[in-house]
Amino acid sequence: xxxxxxxxxxxxxxxxxxxxxxxxxxxxxxxxxxxxxxxxxxxxxxxxxxxxxxxxxxxxxxxxxxxxxxxxxxxxxxxxxxxxxxxxxxxxxxxxxxxxxxxxxxxxxxxxxxxxxxxxxxxxxxxxxxxxxxxxxxxxxxxxxxxxxxxxxxxxxxxxxxxxxxxxxxxxxxxxxxxxxxxxxxxxxxxxxxxxxxxxxxxxxxxxxxxxxxxxxxxxxxxxxxxxxxxxxxxxxxxxxxxxxxxxxxxxxxxxxxxxxxxxxxxxxxxxxxxxxxxxxxxxxxxxxxxxxxxxxxxxxxxxxxxxxxxxxxxxxxxxxxxxxxxxxxxxxxxxxxxxxxxxxxxxxxxxxxxxxxxxxxxxxxxxxxxxxxxxxxxxxxxxxxxxxxxxxxxxxxxxxxxxxxxx
Amino acid sequence: xxxxxxxxxxxxxxxxxxxxxxxxxxxxxxxxxxxxxxxxxxxxxxxxxxxxxxxxxxxxxxxxxxxxxxxxxxxxxxxxxxxxxxxxxxxxxxxxxxxxxxxxxxxxxxxxxxxxxxxxxxxxxxxxxxxxxxxxxxxxxxxxxxxxxxxxxxxxxxxxxxxxxxxxxxxxxxxxxxxxxxxxxxxxxxxxxxxxxxxxxxxxxxxxxxxxxxxxxxxxxxxxxxxxxxxxxxxxxxxxxxxxxxxxxxxxxxxxxxxxxxxxxxxxxxxxxxxxxxxxxxxxxxxxxxxxxxxxxxxxxxxxxxxxxxxxxxxxxxxxxx
Numbered sequence: 001x002x003x004x005x006x007x008x009x010x011x012x013x014x015x016x017x018x019x020x021x022x023x024x025x026x027x028x029x030x031x032x033x034x035x036x037x038x039x040x041x042x043x044x045x046x047x048x049x050x051x052x053x054x055x056x057x058x059x060x061x062x063x064x065x066x067x068x069x070x071x072x073x074x075x076x077x078x079x080x081x082x083x084x085x086x087x088x089x090x091x092x093x094x095x096x097x098x099x100x101x102x103x104x105x106x107x108x109x110x111x112x113x114x115x116x117x118x119x120x121x122x123x124x125x126x127x128x129x130x131x132x133x134x135x136x137x138x139x140x141x142x143x144x145x146x147x148x149x150x151x152x153x154x155x156x157x158x159x160x161x162x163x164x165x166x167x168x169x170x171x172x173x174x175x176x177x178x179x180x181x182x183x184x185x186x187x188x189x190x191x192x193x194x195x196x197x198x199x200x201x202x203x204x205x206x207x208x209x210x211x212x213x214x215x216x217x218x219x220x221x222x223x224x225x226x227x228x229x230x231x232x233x234x235x236x237x238x239x240x241x242x243x244x245x246x247x248x249x250x251x252x253x254x255x256x257x258x259x260x261x262x263x264x265x266x267x268x269x270x271x272x273x274x275x276x277x278x279x280x281x282x283x284x285x286x287x288x289x290x291x292x293x294x295x296x297x298x299x300x301x302x303x304x305x306x307x308x309x310x311x312x313x314x315x316x317x318x319x320x321x322x323x324x325x326x327x328x329x330x331x332x333x334x335x336x337x338x339x340x341x342x343x344x345x346x347x348x349x350x351x352x353x354x355x356x357x358x359x360x361x362x363x364x365x366x367x368x369x370x371x372x373x374x375x376x377x378x379x380x381x382x383x384x385x386x387x388x389x390x391x392x393x394x395x396x397x398x399x400x401x402x403x404x405x406x407x408x
Numbered sequence: 409x410x411x412x413x414x415x416x417x418x419x420x421x422x423x424x425x426x427x428x429x430x431x432x433x434x435x436x437x438x439x440x441x442x443x444x445x446x447x448x449x450x451x452x453x454x455x456x457x458x459x460x461x462x463x464x465x466x467x468x469x470x471x472x473x474x475x476x477x478x479x480x481x482x483x484x485x486x487x488x489x490x491x492x493x494x495x496x497x498x499x500x501x502x503x504x505x506x507x508x509x510x511x512x513x514x515x516x517x518x519x520x521x522x523x524x525x526x527x528x529x530x531x532x533x534x535x536x537x538x539x540x541x542x543x544x545x546x547x548x549x550x551x552x553x554x555x556x557x558x559x560x561x562x563x564x565x566x567x568x569x570x571x572x573x574x575x576x577x578x579x580x581x582x583x584x585x586x587x588x589x590x591x592x593x594x595x596x597x598x599x600x601x602x603x604x605x606x607x608x609x610x611x612x613x614x615x616x617x618x619x620x621x622x623x624x625x626x627x628x629x630x631x632x633x634x635x636x637x638x639x640x641x642x643x644x645x646x647x648x649x650x651x652x653x654x655x656x657x658x659x660x661x662x663x664x665x666x667x668x669x670x671x672x673x674x675x676x677x678x679x680x681x682x683x684x685x686x687x688x689x690x691x692x693x694x695x696x697x698x699x700x701x702x703x704x705x706x707x708x709x710x711x712x713x714x715x716x717x718x719x720x721x722x723x724x725x726x727x728x729x730x
Binding site: 116117118119120121137138141143144145 | 610659686687688689690691729730
């Protein structure tokens with residue numbers, strides 16, 4: 001670390017263009033301080049746009065010479081954020097590992113120790129370069145504990161609560177909470193803690209939506225037996241999404257945006273899917289042209305978006321342009337909720353827990369009997385400025401019909 | 409609730425079932441007038457009479473064969489093998505007749521066979537074995553191996569009430585060593601469900617029978633590491649879900665069995681982990697077992713071959729540092 005540059009090459013670090021619609025970004029945190037050695041592609045700082053947070057990798061190896069924009073500031077795309085001095089001796093002691101797609105390269109960065117299956121899987125899921133993690137195992141092997149500690153250090157909750165995809169491994173949430181106090185201690189209000197950038201954005205959006213739209217929630221109950229049979233070990237969500245898209249085709253007024261006093265009814269369904277990031281917050285990636293996908297195709301896209309949302313690899317453009325949103329916190333057992341509309345859309349559908357209930361069923365001959373069926377409440381919040389309760393009820397009854405007889 | 413030894417708990421469970429159900433009876437060598445070699449059926453002949461507590465000839469084939477016939481006719485016999493080792497003499501009646509009657513003829517065979525097993529007291533090669541793995545290879549049988557007094561009572565009841573032949577492994581070393589609060593009255597410990605003996609984060613030790621005590625003692629204070637101990641209780645069927653859940657949490661597993669190494673319960677569970685939880689492993693799956701040798705009579709030699717607390721500690725240390 002004491003090495004200094006001999007030949008003075010300087011590389012600027014600039015605020016990147018993170019999607020065509022993004023004009024500015026905020027520095028969340030510097031991961032390196034002036035004077036620190038950096039490797040090419042090593043995370044240098046965390047930036048946040050109005051839609052996504054992501055790490056900005058160092059454009060070159062060398063030494064971080066100066067930081068020009070401090071954490072918390074918002075600057076335009078293209079602004080120089082920092083300078084890196086390159087040149088002989090300025091870099092870290094080891095040459096930077098070339099980044100490829102190959103999994104085998106993780107081995108090379110680990111001093112030749114074999115990588116255990118769980119560490120390899122976690123490295124892939126979180127897009128980690130294992131050479132960056134100090135191994136505490138025998139011969140420097142990176143253990144699962146090392147990876148979990150590294151992820152906690154990065155502020156990334158390693159285990160996600162169950163939502164759209166199953167959590168493959170679990171971690172005690174108490175440890176993440178224990179890390180918060182040091183930060184909080186610096187704040188003036190004792191015991192208080194400022195919200196993260198993401199939470200502030202969610203807060204602003206939610207309050208604005210409630211202030212803007214005339215929220216109203218309509219609820220129908222549906223029998224999930226057919227989907228239960230069809231889904232196998234998969235989630236209900238892709239089937240519900242497919243049925244909702246079909247229902248939107250029948251009632252297109254709900255597939256709309258209402259902005260600047262203008263209602264736009266869309267031909268394409270760009271479906272927003274709420275993905276929880278645990279305590280950090282929630283993002284709503286959008287499946288573009290969702291009407292062209294089968295439930296299998298939707299399942300694949302939902303899984304992909306959820307995984308990339310959790311590893312902060314969504315591009316901001318993937319979080320825009322939705323025409324209708326589905327939220328699905330049902331894994332935690334709640335049965336009813338009144339969601340807040342994702343502006344400027346006009347409706348949001350909430351899928352809660354599927355619960356077995358005794359229900360009256362009528363056979364073809366008109367005989368009633370009581371049966372045990374997996375039932376769910378579909379709660380849809382809609383904007384009373386744009387539509388009325390009758391349309392909301394019609395939409396939900398179409399959804400119910402398609403859920404209960406998906407073949408038709 | 410009252411504190412009972414493992415032995416008293418087996419006795420209590422058997423007595424409760426006999427009191428509640430006239431079709432339950434026991435048979436074996438010296439189970440009547442003498443009360444059993446280990447006194448599990450002490451006093452039974454006075455309470456239930458010689459019609460329900462049979463002293464049999466020294467012939468395991470006859471004991472199990474008689475029990476199978478009685479079970480097919482609607483009774484619920486409980487056979488005692490004086491030592492688990494001698495079940496080899498009754499093997500054909502158990503694995504070829506009892507285990508397959510349901511498959512071949514649709515007949516229910518609610519027989520329980522009690523196997524006092526295990527070593528640790530210089531019993532030598534004929535009185536110290538843990539032959540449970542033989543029965544895992546015999547579809548149609550269930551196999552249970554309680555580690556606590558509470559489960560000893562609950563599993564003997566479950567074995568008796570089960571419509572299938574059940575092999576009940578009772579470890580002799582636990583008879584008077586394992587003590588605990590046992591519920592009064594009849595209750596059942598479900599077959600096929602493991603027990604979390606201790607919750608932990610860093611490593612899972614999976615054991616059953618007497619090795620649960622060894623595992624708990626070995627890992628009670630392991631340099632501050634948080635060790636989960638899973639007591640299988642049932643060996644066939646065993647609780648795959650509990651095994652996989654624990655492995656997914658800790659990613660490191662040590663399996664402990666007192667039986668010899670090859671093709672044992674530990675090997676079966678290790679294979680399941682390799683098949684179903686490979687991507688959750690953060691180190692090799694280790695086994696601590698008796699090597700593939702007969703059990704020596706000599707105390708220092710016996711100690712050398714049976715898994716000791718130190719052996720389990722060593723395996724845990726090795727895996728924690730991996």
